[in-house]
Amino acid sequence: MTDRLTFVDVCSGAGGLASGLESAGFTPMLLLDNKPQACETIRANRPDWNVLCEDLVDFLPEKHPETLDVDLLSAGLPRVKSSAAVGRSDSDPELRLIAATIWLVHAVQPRALLLENLPALVESPAYLETREFIEAELTHLGYRLRWFVLNAADFGVPQERLQGVLVAIKEPWFDSFVRPAPTVSEHVSLGDALRCSMSARGWPEADVWADQAWAVAPTLVGGSDNRGGADVGPTGTKKAFARMGVNGNAFADEVPGPDYVWPRSDDVSEMPKITVDQTAVLQRFPPDWEITGQKTARYRQIGHATPPPVGRALGETIAAALRSPARPVVASRP
Template sequence: MSGLRFVDVCAGAGGLALGLEQAGFEPVLLLDNKPVACETLRANRPRWNVVEMDLLDFVPDEHPHTYDVDLLSAGLPRVRSSATAGRVGTDVEERLLEAAILLAHSIQPRALIIENVPGLVYASAFETLRGFVRKELEHLGYRLHWFVLNAADFGVPQDRKQGVLVALKERFADTFRPPVATVTEHISVGRALRRSMAARGWREADAWAEQAIAVAPTLVGGSDNRGGADLGPTGTKTAWARMGVNGGALADEVPGPEVVGRPGLIKLTDAQTALLQGFPTDWLFAGRKTARYRQIGHASPPPVGRALGLAVARALRS
């Protein structure tokens, strides 16, 4: 699967790019406007060409090596429905989606992968955005495939639904098939974190893991303008509590042998949330704890990126 090249915009902590790399794609350029995310990318893949810049300011003519790549990928900030119109940032997310689509005019990739909220695929509130995408891409000779994936179906121990657009040039479109589940049984939080929870000698780690039998709720990275790290809204915290987890904060380390019995709800570390997002244990995250968790919570799970990459690669090589 060598020889396929891609550009990744709004790359974040590299979840989508890592998955595409695992599927045989080689990045030509990765773009993100957050210094800490770029630091994460460079720490893990020093050879990657990482550009710290806002997508809205990106000029392809200044990066001619991005032209005529096989794939343009984007795990974009989540667009909001009309129900949340008027909130701070709403226009920014839509403008980034539009900018990613318009970038196809310049670099002319053979395929695009856009990952966002599930509602972008089917909800009436997003029909105007879908209409813009159809108009721009069909004019360029792409055919569009919209679908929803759940990361749990690809071995990620998390209930995380993702709306996906895959667009391919006409000659490749007929052979594309959306990814199918790679696991027959979802991986529970307890199974995913048993080893890490026992890493410092906590004697109750096995007992905790045996009762954490569900997949994790969707991790929410939160806003750069809001407080510290937590695992999500009130309803999500209730689901975490049923698994013996305090969803209101993160721990600096897992419990050790000095912790006797079950000390109420256990806090997860940011490294454990990365496992729940499907990152390998050797993937490093730059910044302080809250900054690390926000990168993790906003990331696309690498196993989903790998599945998407393999599906697109099969179509491009058909």
């Protein structure tokens, strides 16, 4: 085994999960996504990575032998619907991609699987049948698995962002896996995260604004491709941003300049807007990570992403398990 572990990443989006895994010591053999804009973003940042723009359901790993001997298969899959929407026809695409990922495990046989989604997939009774399907297939293939929920804020991401996680590891290494422990003792507030960027053009009240934005941001929501223009997400998300002095109904083209006067009003329309680049800060993308496309397309990529620090934390714990001495598998008695 080489020092750097290898992985295949599917439904890669803007590369948030892959970036985190890279920083945890993994080398990607292939990244897969069906959206050309997302593939363009990954190639813009890592031109040497092997990026395939194709639907996961249509992907044939036997045509890509580099995928057949990897340590990890990772998948930041499109988010399942809320429990109330389970069973509706518009929830089918997300469930098909979950199934396609499990069938890909059959073909690739990685030593570990990392699947990230909403907490509902982990906790909701509405997804019990889906979890039972996953567990039965993975157990048959010799994996043991653990479901859990992480809050990205515990890893330095300035958002209250709950993430449902499945980690499955082949039997010889599973007992060495430990779920990631928080990497920060205090959560990073919205104001502290954006303080520097808010003052970048000389706005004299940037520090005062940052001080009153004392809580972590709500979860950024990328929304559906069929949805309207770029904004921070549903009504509840906009209200949460407004409580911290942000107009979330649209994004600004630039941060406030030296002549901007902050009205300190409860009227949302008079509050400063943040930029799409600042939402990338709230997801903790590396500062030099370029998100390509127009404003709406860029925000959707950012809002859908797995924050890289969470990917790194998960990658480090999986890597530690895979680098541990393999324990012999004891056959069960008949």
